[in-house]
Amino acid sequence: MQVKDTAAVVTGGASGLGAATAAALAERGARVFAFDLPASIEQAAPVPGVQYVAVDVTDPEQVADGIGVAAAGDAPLRTAVNCAGIGPSMRILGRKGPHDLAVYAKVVQVNLVGTFNVMTLAAEQIAATDPLADGARGAVVNTASIAAYDGQVGQAAYASSKGGVVGLTLPAARDLAQHGIRVNTIAPGIVETPMLATVSEEFRAGLAAGVPFPQRLGRPEEFASLVLTLVEHDYLNGETIRMDGALRMAPR
Template sequence: MQIDGTAAIVTGGASGLGAATAAALAKQGAAVYALDLPSVLADAPAIDGVTYVGTDVTDPAQVEAAVAQAASGGAPLRVAINCAGIGPSARILSKKGPHDLALFRKVVEVNLIGTFNVVTLAAAAIAQTDPLENDARGVIINTASIAAYDGQIGQVAYAASKGGVVGLNLPAARDLASSGIRVVTIAPGIIDTPMLATVSEEFRAALAAGVPFPKRLGLPSEYARLALSIIEQDYLNGEVIRLDGALRMAPR
């Protein structure tokens, strides 16, 4: 599928993986609608071809309005990429007591329910576009994590939410096949995003040393390039792709 001349939605589009992906799509000629929380958009960089839309992905009304805006901009909406997510850590039992249920619920709500909300509403709009070759209409890319497979100590909420995204992938691809919409998930490893900006260089070096090859942190631009490749490869569907340098996480 060609990217040029289409519209695309990217959640979490103001920073990290989302910002890199939004910029890459715009560079390829897409009209990009970058969804993120209004509080985050205040610091978002101005990028030609990217329109920022204040949106809470867990709010159906806000997502529906954002999808409607993207679908009515003049270019057919054919791409939706879910990068929005949070990753607080807490153990099931710690010195502070049991894991806070509200925190667990919040992580699942943003990472899993928010993803499903965007998948559902974006798919409804993409399904209304004119079919391309082989009745293709578009593609949805979700973001899981290697924590879905190798969750570490303190990642119970995050790993559970991302495991849900992995579990969502194949049935979503099968559900949307009749509408000509592919679904693919990327499971990144340790990517150099703003979430890692607050840790020390020593800690970053230790993280990089644990990656089999190449021994470095991943880059948001690498996620973006993989997303572009997925969009263009029409036979790639229902798959979860690990982007992690062959890393398998230790317990801690």
């Protein structure tokens, strides 16, 4: 499926993986609607072809309104990419006591429920478009993490939420097959995002040293390139792909 002259939604689109993905889709000729929180949008640099829309993925009404904006133009909505996510660290039993249930629920709400909500409402609009070859109408790409498989100490909430995204992939692809909508997931490893920009170069080098090959951190542009492949390759469906340089995370 070609993305040129179509509309695309990217959550978390103002920074990191989402910003790189939004820019890549726009460069390919898509009209991109980047969903993010107002504070993140205020700090985002303008990108040709990308329109920022203030959306909290945990708010069903805001998501529905944002999807409506993306679907209302001349370009048919055919792509939805979920990059929005949070990852606070907390042990199940730590020095300050048991894991805060509200924190656990918040992580799951943003990372898993938010992904499901955006995918579902976007799929409703994509399903209403005219079919392409083989009855194809669009594609969804969700973001998990290698923590779904190799969750480390303190990642109970994050790994749970991302494991849920992995588990969602195949049934979602099967549910949406009758509408011509494919669903795939990327599970990135350690990628150079704004979160990592706050740590020391020495710490970053230590992280990179643990990657078998190439022995460096991943780049947001590489994630975006994989998104484009998953969107454009019509026979990739129901798959979760690790993008991690063969990294398997240690317990700590």
